[in-house]
Amino acid sequence: METKDFKIVGKVTPRKDGVARVTGQEIYSTDVILPRMLHARTVASPYAHAIVKSIDTSEAEAMGAVVITFDDIPKVRYNERVITVPWVLHKDRYVLENRARRMGEAVAAVAAETEELAEKAARAVKVEYEPLPVVLDPFEAMKPGAPQLYETVMYGEKEIPVVNNIACQRELVEGDADKAFAEADIIVEGTFDTGKIYHAQMEPKTAVVQPEPNGGISVWATVQSIHNTRIVLGQIFGIPLSKINVHRMTVGGSFGSSIQMNTVIPICAALALKARRPVKLMSTREEDMNDHTRYPMHMHLQLAAKKDGTLIGAKEEVVVDIGAHILQAYSYLGVMVGWLVSLYRIPNIYYRGVAVYTNKPPSCAMQGYGNPQVTFAAESLMEELAEKLGMDPLELKLKNYVGLGDTFWGQGPMVRSIVRSDGVPEMLRRGAELIGWYRRQPSGSQSGRYRRGIGMARGFHTSSAGAPKPGDVIDFSGAMVKINPDGSVDVVSAVVDHGGGTLEAMAKLVAETLCVPLDKVNVAPAETTSTLYDVCTHATRGVYAGGGAAVRVAQMVRKELLETAAGYLGVYPEALELKLDEEAGEGVIFCPAIPEKRMTVREVAHRCWTDSWKTIAALDSYRPTNCPPAYVSIFVEVEVDTWTGIVRTVKAVMGGDAGTVVNPDMAHGQLEGGLSRGSGFALYESNAWDKDGALVSKGFWVDAKTPGITETPPLKDFTSFFATSYEPTGPLGAKGLGEAATNPVAAAFANAIYNAIGIRFYELPITPEKILKALEEKEKAQGAAVAQER
């Protein structure tokens, strides 16, 4: 099918759930209310590192509360994230801990008739702690004699020791990096640091669990994967998966924060099982801020190049502070080099990464899973390299980027595929034109209070973790599609939509494939008992892989539809065609050679029903064998106020290559949201902990500096566009977009600030304080140089 022939895909249509969202009718996990439901609260450790000596629950129980402690939970160590195959999965946590390793770790939990009573009862639980020394810095943590978080953790079914708080490490060698560096004409290097920032999803994580008469449980919770949540609950509580029913909920934003089964879910389940009543446990904002952050990065990166700008080698060393629990650190260490070699063709690589435990909130994936961090470093150094070579950065990047026909590491070294669609040249050309790239002044050449600079960066994200063969990372999706007797269509899929319109895209892809009007296609409510497995909405895979499964199944349904119609019409199925009759608002099956041989989709489905024959339906699982890069470019103009250090976004231009754009308005929305979150990462957002391991923000969200409208440029100063692109392996040519939108943003800001004031920043966020200090140092150095000349 040609893109231009699409009737539904690529058209702006009102979002099916749009009106429900704006009238307050969508039900999020926080809104679930069940008969006889109890409200729960956790008892949070006031120490970042402490052993629980004793717990006295009598007073809380006297209030009528149900209380659980370490003694009440299954003694199963687990990992909240089960994307990795079980035999290489690290597991270090229990549902409730008898040793707190981060501030606010749950050591007990209570359930009571009202939220107020639960809060009172939680306060009445008396816990005696033995505080332990706290270690917050990963470098300190690796030193012999530092406080140890763990003696052992589980690795698969094996118990392994933890030495010097090192959770795992990884080394990778390709070619001969030393030789490449010896032969290089030019080497650039830098040490980059990025913050352990807060996801700041709007919805506080919540679970509602109802014990069922058959010994099972029903779960309504904030998650990005209903099936993985079910699997972890089964592992912990020893309940057969068939008796665990996890419902898909409307999710109030996620950005990776619910990529794992959330801490509140098993606590809530344990309470519900003990109370034999439904229980709701909703995180407070402060608890949520103590529960998860982005992976911070400390990276030393060196790039080696020839005079003509050809990259020939890279050396990369990374230290990652993973906080108090491991989620997916081993894979993370893989992608820290994977993202680099998928940005640019680098034949010779030496890489070493270390993941370290500290007494801070667990680090988890946040939009890009390390990609914004790596791209910040790589795109900063590429600009430096271009400047040293006297090349236009655009030319240097186009010369070296991983594009059409190149091998691409979708994730780490285990996930490789070939690039088959590439809008990068178009994006860079058009972006440069829209921002006025060639009017930019030499970096640092300006004087005066306000100095403007233009910067750019390019980036990408993988669409899914699909690969030609099975690896460490599980990645597949299932779908069922059926045509009802009235010609309407149900799409049954476990894919979770975080709000960006993934399920809307799925409906459009199915409608297009079956030639049925969009309003007749409905994405069914989903729960684990009646859907096929879907791994997770992560890795920018919702449309590409989840939608890919839906299209594959819709094509099976299309085939059955034509065969069934052929039988009724007395013609060969190959002689039939299917098209959407937009006037009639129906799909029509017809034989071009014999015009009277014609039935609508509805007529075929209805006849199958009245003949007591069948439902036209299909189901299947789909494993992507590729993981195409969704490319994004950003050009940004900033104004630096050299008196206050404040950076203002003057203008931003973002380009995307998502293959076929299924929902154009929502796709533009992804780019614009990416600018906002990326600018937060670049300029504002930080998390700091005091010496005891308590958040300096004390759980106040505004102190995490999530960008508001005041940090956003006016409407006329933001432009977004999409490259003409078609991904041959994707559903109707589509690939991903979501995470790609934030990945290059911070690097573009750093480059624009460099262009404005001639100072390169290697640490995010680039706050006004840092800018003022750097300007002062630069002036001093210039003053000294002038004095010396005299």
Place this chain on the structure above:
Amino acid sequence: MEPKVITLTVNGRKHQVALPPNITLLRALREYLHYTDVKNGCEKGDCGACTVILNGKAVNSCLVLAWQADGGEILTVSGLGTTSNPHPIQEAFADTGAAQCGFCTPGMVLAAKALLDENPHPTEEEIREAISGNLCRCTGYGPIVEAIQIAAERLAEGGQK
């Protein structure tokens, strides 16, 4: 202190409910009266998701005690319009992609309502000011500003509501 019976008129419907003094308007609406369209984002006045219109003014319902609202008129987003008959502001939010995850949307819509009630033809700057107390992590705010502009135009044309 003992609970006191207070009267809250929510979306035109009168409720009498016995509440202790430490219950916020947010919890009274959500937990006691089940107006779950009022979103609980932080309970600290940081995010604006719980915005309702109390006696004509947009307030963070987590920062108002229920007793303080005794006898008050409250408008929540489900009272502004329905799925079959949405308010022009709600329609505009749906049309422009101003609602992605939708969790900030009830608060944003009501902040916009309070603005347009007082100032039917706001400038972009005035719109930005009006929603500066509401956080959104999905959209980057542009589509929300656009929705409020479109709503203002539609309200001026239609004149109703």
